[in-house]
Amino acid sequence: MALRVVLTRASADNERLADLLRLEGVEVVDYPCIGVSLISAAPVSDPVDAVAFTSRNAVRGFFFNRLHEGLSPRIVAAVGESTSRELQESGWRATHLPADPTAESLGMLLRRDMRRGEILLWPRGNLSTGDLEEILMGAGIVVVSRVVYDNTEPTLVLLEGECTAVVVASPSAVDRFLKTNPERTGALFVAIGPKTAHAARDAGCARVIESPRPTPEDVCRTVLSAVQ
Structure with a gap:
């Protein structure tokens, strides 16, 4: 068959x-x-120490909203290779890529390399789970999230x-x-x-x-x- x-x-x-x-x-x-629909997100007014991307669509939504303008984070993290490639095609390079391409592994990697009180920007979808945020906030890292795309039916x-x-x-x-x-x-x-x-x-x-x-x-x- x-x-x-x-x-x-x-x-x-x-x-x-x-x-x-x-x-x-x-x-x-x-x-x-x-279905994926890019949506408008509020600008980020304060400097950030890191930006974490947990999907290709998050990368697309981030640049769609021009959230990269004025930012110079010391850490740019991508959950996996396809997300990293999407970043590279948009002109950014991932500094952090976990061995295991999951939000949990990305969170643990960032938790290791970020300091308490530092600020991380997390562009995400409307249905994204809070695993990354929970891991980082548990280490005293400030997570600023922006919903940049909708997961539509x-x-x-x-x-x-x-x-x-x-x-x-x-x-x-x-x-x-x-x-x-x-x-x-x-x-x-x-x-x-x-x-x-x-x-x-x-x-x-x-x-x-x-x-x-x-x-x-x-x-x-x-x-x-x-x-x-």
């Missing part, structure tokens, strides 16, 4: 993974459960045909996919991260596996090893 894998991230964020899967002969279904239609696996990258994607396709809880769900895996299990999904890392290469390997 041909392999048919459903990708639920915003289409632009699916491209690399889709290409890798197609190279392996997999039929890819682009079924975005996430696209209009979804019922998914037709068989699917070998569904790749989900956030709890909101799990919720939206199953709200439209409630009979798909028996499918294999490949989660990008523990929070998403937990959300899928809580939603009643019987078969959930977690990619060890959220990179397209790791997710591709996880999918293929599970279904071949």
Whole structure:
């Protein structure tokens, strides 16, 4: 039987993974459960010591709002390689990149290298979890957040045909996919991260596996090893 894998991230964020899967002969279904809308954010009036980016969309929203103007932080942190590349394409270079591309690992790295009382700017989405903020504030670091993009819900239609696996990258994607396709809880769900895996299990999904890392290469390997 041909392999048919459903990708639920915003289409632009699916491209690399889709290409890798197609190279392996997999039929890819682009079924975005996430929409992204850049929004206006209040300017930052005070100097900051660090800026932390936990997604590519945060980078886009940061520069969309011109929040970089007048800033000269000693630390520029990116959660992962794709976020770092997005920064580089915008003219900034990440000084800090955690070995494990999660908000928790980024928070621990910054906690090590920042001092109590220093100020960190965190451009984020409206549904971003507070893991990074909690870790840093626990160390006495001041976190100034700006919501620079909205995670929006696209209009979804019922998914037709068989699917070998569904790749989900956030709890909101799990919720939206199953709200439209409630009979798909028996499918294999490949989660990008523990929070998403937990959300899928809580939603009643019987078969959930977690990619060890959220990179397209790791997710591709996880999918293929599970279904071949």
